[in-house]
Amino acid sequence: MKTHSLVMLTTALLAxxxxxxxxxxRISGSEFNPALSLVLEGRYxxxxxxxxxxxxxxxxxxxxxxxxxxIGHNELTLSAxxxxxxxxxxxxxxxxxxxxxxxxxxxxxxxTLGLGKGLTVKGGQFYSGLGYLNTIHDHAHDFADVxxxxxxxxxxxxxxxxxxxxxxxxxxxxxxFGAELTSGAEFPGGENEDNNTGRTLFVKTGGDxxxxxxxxxxxxxxxxEFDLREGGGHAHGGATADTDQEILDGKTSIxxxxxxxxxxxxxNPAQRNLKIQFEYxxxxxxxxxxxTDNINSLTGSADYDGDQSGFYIQxxxxxxxxxxxxxxxxxxxxxxxLSNAVGGFTNDELGEAxxxxxxxxxxxxxxxxxxxxxxxxxxxxxxxxxxxxxxSDDRIYLQFIASLGSHGAHKF
Amino acid sequence: xxxxxxxxxxxxxxGFFNAAQAGLGIFACEPExxxxxxxxxxxxxxxYTATTAFQDPHRIxxxxxxxxxxxxxxxxxxxxxDLEVGWLPLLIRSSANSKVQIGQxxxxxxxxxxxxxxxxxxxxxxxxxxxxxxxxxxxxxxxRVAAIAKSxxxxxxxxxxxxxxxxxxxxxxxxxxxxxxxxxxxxxxxxLKGQRIVVHHKDWVYLFxxxxxEEAASLEPKPGVSPSTSHLADxxxxxxxxxxxxxxxxNYQDDKAARWLSARxxxxxxxxxxxxxxxxxxxxxxxxxxxxLDALLIGIQQK
Numbered sequence: 001m002k003t004h005s006l007v008m009l010t011t012a013l014l015a016x017x018x019x020x021x022x023x024x025x026r027i028s029g030s031e032f033n034p035a036l037s038l039v040l041e042g043r044y045x046x047x048x049x050x051x052x053x054x055x056x057x058x059x060x061x062x063x064x065x066x067x068x069x070x071i072g073h074n075e076l077t078l079s080a081x082x083x084x085x086x087x088x089x090x091x092x093x094x095x096x097x098x099x100x101x102x103x104x105x106x107x108x109x110x111x112t113l114g115l116g117k118g119l120t121v122k123g124g125q126f127y128s129g130l131g132y133l134n135t136i137h138d139h140a141h142d143f144a145d146v147x148x149x150x151x152x153x154x155x156x157x158x159x160x161x162x163x164x165x166x167x168x169x170x171x172x173x174x175x176x177f178g179a180e181l182t183s184g185a186e187f188p189g190g191e192n193e194d195n196n197t198g199r200t201l202f203v204k205t206g207g208d209x210x211x212x213x214x215x216x217x218x219x220x221x222x223x224x225e226f227d228l229r230e231g232g233g234h235a236h237g238g239a240t241a242d243t244d245q246e247i248l249d250g251k252t253s254i255x256x257x258x259x260x261x262x263x264x265x266x267x268n269p270a271q272r273n274l275k276i277q278f279e280y281x282x283x284x285x286x287x288x289x290x291x292t293d294n295i296n297s298l299t300g301s302a303d304y305d306g307d308q309s310g311f312y313i314q315x316x317x318x319x320x321x322x323x324x325x326x327x328x329x330x331x332x333x334x335x336x337x338l339s340n341a342v343g344g345f346t347n348d349e350l351g352e353a354x355x356x357x358x359x360x361x362x363x364x365x366x367x368x369x370x371x372x373x374x375x376x377x378x379x380x381x382x383x384x385x386x387x388x389x390x391x392s393d394d395r396i397y398l399q400f401i402a403s404l405g406s407h408g409a410h411k412f
Numbered sequence: 413x414x415x416x417x418x419x420x421x422x423x424x425x426x427g428f429f430n431a432a433q434a435g436l437g438i439f440a441c442e443p444e445x446x447x448x449x450x451x452x453x454x455x456x457x458x459x460y461t462a463t464t465a466f467q468d469p470h471r472i473x474x475x476x477x478x479x480x481x482x483x484x485x486x487x488x489x490x491x492x493x494d495l496e497v498g499w500l501p502l503l504i505r506s507s508a509n510s511k512v513q514i515g516q517x518x519x520x521x522x523x524x525x526x527x528x529x530x531x532x533x534x535x536x537x538x539x540x541x542x543x544x545x546x547x548x549x550x551x552x553x554x555x556r557v558a559a560i561a562k563s564x565x566x567x568x569x570x571x572x573x574x575x576x577x578x579x580x581x582x583x584x585x586x587x588x589x590x591x592x593x594x595x596x597x598x599x600x601x602x603x604l605k606g607q608r609i610v611v612h613h614k615d616w617v618y619l620f621x622x623x624x625x626e627e628a629a630s631l632e633p634k635p636g637v638s639p640s641t642s643h644l645a646d647x648x649x650x651x652x653x654x655x656x657x658x659x660x661x662x663n664y665q666d667d668k669a670a671r672w673l674s675a676r677x678x679x680x681x682x683x684x685x686x687x688x689x690x691x692x693x694x695x696x697x698x699x700x701x702x703x704x705l706d707a708l709l710i711g712i713q714q715k
Contacts (some may be wrong), residue, residue, distance in 0.1 A: 043435060050689030081601050084515065114510035118483055168508055174476030211464060214475050262475075266466035268664050321638050321666070373639065376537060404537075407494075409502040410473040 028047065034080030034088075035377035037405035039139045041072030044398040052389035053152050054358035056308060057231040057245065059187030060155015064145070065397055071096050072399070073138060075084075075106065085336025087111045091137075093341050106137070118168035128158040129166065129178045130202045130220035131279055132258040136411065140296045142275065144382040144397040148330035152362075153254055153281050155187040158222065160198055163405050174216070178202045182224075188252045188283070197225040206260075206412070213263040216412055223253035229287070245354050247304060250287025254269030256280060260412070273318045280311040289338060291350055300345035302338040304356070309333055322372050330364040330388070362388035377402045436572045439482055439512070441490035441500065442469050443688040444551040445522055447696045451491055452565055454582040456575045460485075465690035468664045469495055470541070470636070475501040482507035485518070487571055489564065491520025493528060495548035517570055523548045525563040526556040529617050540634025550685065553618035554594045554701065561586055593698055601705050607712055608654070610647065610679070612639075612661035612670060615686065619704070628656035631669045639669035649678050653677070658711045662686035682711045 002196035045065035053062070065072075073093040082088045091107040109124030127135045133150060134157055146156045149267030162182030169175040182198030185191055189198055193383025199222070231245040257280050264273035289304040336356045341347040364387060370380035382397040436457040440446035446461035453459075459480050463469050465615075469491065482488070482503050490496050504512055504519075510519035528546030535544045550556045565583030569576045601623050608628040609620070614635050620627055629650060635642040659681040661670045667683065674681035685694040687701050694700040 080512070084513070111505070112508070113505060114513035114516075115508050116510040118508050120506075120508045168479065168506070170483065172480060175482040176479075204476070207480075208475070208477045211466075215476060216476050259679065262473075266664075267464065268467045268471075270468055270471060271666055276457075374537075375541065407497045410498045411472075411502065412473045412475040 016369070024394045027231045034078045035058045035406035036073075037077045037403060037408065039073075039075040039077075039137075040400075040402045040404070041074060041078070041139055042400045043070045043072050043144075045070070045395065047386075047393055049386075049389055049391050049393040052355065053148070053332065054355040054360040054390060055161050055336060055362070056152040056227070057247065057354070057356065058151075058155070059229065060159075062151040062156070064395070066097075073106075075102075075137065075139065076212075077333070081113060082110060082214065085113055087113050089232065097328075118170060120166045120168075122164040122166075123162070125159065125161045126164065128160050128180055128182070128200050129164060130158060130200050130222055130254075131256055131281070132218060132260055133279065134158055134276060140408075140411075141403045142314065142324075142326050143328055143366055144380055145281070147312035147314070147328065148332055148362055148364055148388055149279065149281050149312055152263060152308070152310055152332055153188060153283055158186065158188075158200075160184075160186050162196075162198060164200075174204070174206045176204045178204075184224035184226060187229065188254070188285070189224030190226030190247070190250065192224075192226045199223050202287070209350045211267045212265060213261065214412070215262070216258075216260045218256075219269070220256040220258070221254070223251070225251045226287075242295050243291065243353065245289065245291045247285075247287040247289055250285060250304075252283060252285035254281055254283045256282070262412070265401075269318070271318075271321060274315065275317075276313075276315045277295035278313045281309065283308045289350065289354065289356070291345065291354055293344075293353070298344035300341060300343035300350055302341040302345075302347055302350050305337040305339070306356070310362075310377065316368075324372075325368050326366075326370075327367045328364075328366040328368075330362070332362040332388075334358065334361075360390050364388050417613050431685070435575075437484050437486045437569070439485035439488045441488070441496050442551075444697060445489040445491070445698075446588045447688040447700075448561060448564065449487075450581065451586045451697065452561060452582050453568060456572070456578055457487075457568075465685065465687045465694075466663050470498065472496070472499045472647055474499045474506060478503055483509050485509060485512050487518045487520060487567070488512045489520045489522065491523050491548045491550065493523035493545040493548035494543040495523070497543075517567065520564065520567055522564075524558045525560045527548055529621060530538065530614070538634075540632070541636025542634075547614060547617050549615040550618050551697075552616065552701075552704070553622040554597065555622060556618060557697065558587060558590055558594075560565075561590070584685065589698070591635045593701070597705060599702055600709070603712065604705075607658070608656040608706075610651070610656045610659040610673065612665045615662065616660065628654070631659075631661070631673065638666075644669060644673055647673060651677050651679070658682065658708070659682075660684050660708075660711075663690045680711055680714055682707055684708070 043065050045067055051064040073095050075093050077091045079089040088110045089107055093104045093106050095102050108124050109126045111122040112120055150156055160182035162180055164180045166178040177410050180200035183195045184197030185195055201219040204218040208214040229247045229250055260277045262275050281362055285306040287304050288301055290301045292299045310332035312330045316326035318322055318324040338347045338351050341350055364384055366382055366384045368380055368382040370378050372378040378401045380399045384395040386393045386395050419703055438449045438457045438459045440449055440461045442463055443461050443465055446459050449459050462478055463472055530546045531546035565579055570578040605624040608626045610629045611627055612631045614630055629647045631639040633640055656679055659670050659674055659679055670681040684707050685691045688694055688700050691703055694703045
């Protein structure tokens with residue numbers, strides 16, 4: 001009896017290996033290797049005032065849509081498993097700015113697959129794991145632009161070069177720790193001699209309240225030291241700058257919390273669903289401010305000590321298939337000090353000229369409605385009562401997003 | 413910062429104690445595969461089912477709780493054939509779990525174990541949300557379920573040789589019960605043969621293939637595309653010349669289109685349990701099929 005079952009077992013095992021090799025299929029995201037996808041984004045904007053954020057030195061991609069018709073980031077993504085140990089992704093944004101076609105490398109990284117013990121290592125250029133929205137590409141956002149706090153603190157996104165280590169704790173609930181060692185050269189960091197001063201730590205946790213609702217919460221910390229950070233950002237308008245400002249020998253650190261809540265009846269979002277998210281960041285930075293007025297050929301400098309914070313809260317509700325509406329409120333505040341001014345300006349004059357010292361608190365209320373004919377296309381209208389600059393403005397954005405190629409992932 | 417660190421250590425320690433697991437950890441994407449795993453493993457496994465009968469397995473997000481469960485899994489059982497393409501690959505990558513990576517023995521796609529219907533040479537999005545690998549909803553054809561069960565038994569043995577005899581026995585027991593149930597279902601379902609039925613989404617093709625039912629029309633103009641008024645009007649006129657006996661839809665689908673068509677055509681619309689757990693009576697794969705056939709038979713009699 002025993003030998004009999006042993007023989008049977010062996011045959012079963014052999015058979016299993018054969019059939020498994022022949023028939024086990026793969027979910028790959030695409031029939032192609034690598035998976036190829038293209039996101040197209042078209043825009044139209046109407047507003048009066050240029051983008052300003054008093055109290056914050058603009059950097060990175062911070063800015064607003066071009067007036068009238070424009071195209072956004074058309075993103076070309078290639079991704080695949082490199083082999084059984086690594087996954088790789090390459091993501092190129094192609095945009096047109098002031099009549100010129102510009103390509104921007106977004107993400108280009110490799111990541112370990114099933115390293116075990118809950119460990120994942122990523123290396124290359126990637127969106128930092130801090131916060132909630134940071135890793136989510138713009139076309140997958142629920143509004144036509146990023147929250148003000150992301151524009152102010154990270155120049156829209158913290159996109160960095162370096163390595164990331166994540167550890168998923170062996171707990172019953174979701175608990176993940178992450179650390180990054182990066183160049184520190186990207187805003188809000190800046191050029192630094194060894195190109196390695198960026199440090200990020202984050203922890204995320206989350207779970208389900210019930211079958212209908214789930215949540216995620218996170219804490220983040222980022223710091224970088226730099227020799228030089230140029231201000232001015234990505235703001236559209238003048239071709240040559242009338243003024244320049246930069247911060248020398250600086251240090252910046254940001255702490256943040258984020259929370260996301262999602263609800264859908266019985267966990268089935270097809271008909272109705274709700275998503276609420278909140279993020280708050282606090283930035284502490286210091287350095288030496290250098291300011292140049294190119295028109296009057298005057299320069300000045302001062303010690304800069306910046307304390308800034310900001311948050312947004314938003315809710316997006318799908319009330320029937322294909323249709324969603326969202327409301328978002330942004331708020332920023334700053335308490336920056338300039339001291340020991342030398343050169344052609346006083347502390348107060350520098351503070352005013354750079355807009356770093358201000359009594360203004362940027363605020364914005366945005367309302368959006370979008371219509372998605374399918375999983376792969378979306379049309380959006382967004383109205384903003386924008387008090388981010390000192391002059392209040394009404395802005396209207398229209399946007400379409402279409403995604404071609406391999407099926408994207410539904411990240412929480 | 414230090415206080416925060418201490419708090420995290422405490423949370424972590426609590427989690428470690430909770431995470432202790434009895435047998436082989438199984439992560440089933442859909443209730444039908446969770447149920448099959450329970451049938452085949454005889455209490456030697458710890459089954460977690462990621463979705464319920466009230467959710468569309470195509471539209472799930474890789475949410476935190478699922479990532480945590482995936483980290484502990486020894487075996488992942490899913491329909492596959494791209495049904496879970498929007499969340500499963502991301503979930504598996506996020507889990508960092510070496511056992512369940514695609515291509516490992518701990519990764520099992522049910523649909524890929526059997527011949528699939530609707531396999532396409534070329535996929536165009538204008539055709540709706542279709543997948544080249546064919547229709548993934550294989551669990552409603554008992555012949556295919558029997559074949560999948562056989563592969564799964566072998567996979568369990570491969571992964572947990574210590575309990576091989578249990579899996580072998582359970583597998584044989586299941587096959588015997590399933591074959592006799594199939595014979596009964598066939599007899600019972602005889603009146604369904606040749607019936608023309610309107611479906612909401614193309615998720616009944618395997619049931620129809622098994623029972624010889626004809627799909628009269630689909631409320632969705634294309635898979636995954638919501639019913640439109642013009643398409644429904646076309647169905648109404650089509651049904652005038654070539655009538656159908658029933659309109660069916662599943663739990664996670666909106667019943668509006670089905671009720672609208674029912675009112676226009678006087679054809680009864682019924683909600684059918686699509687998978688285990690959809691009705692109180694549909695507790696496992698056996699009672700699910702009982703329920704399904706009962707509902708279909710009542711439906712066509714009331715015509």
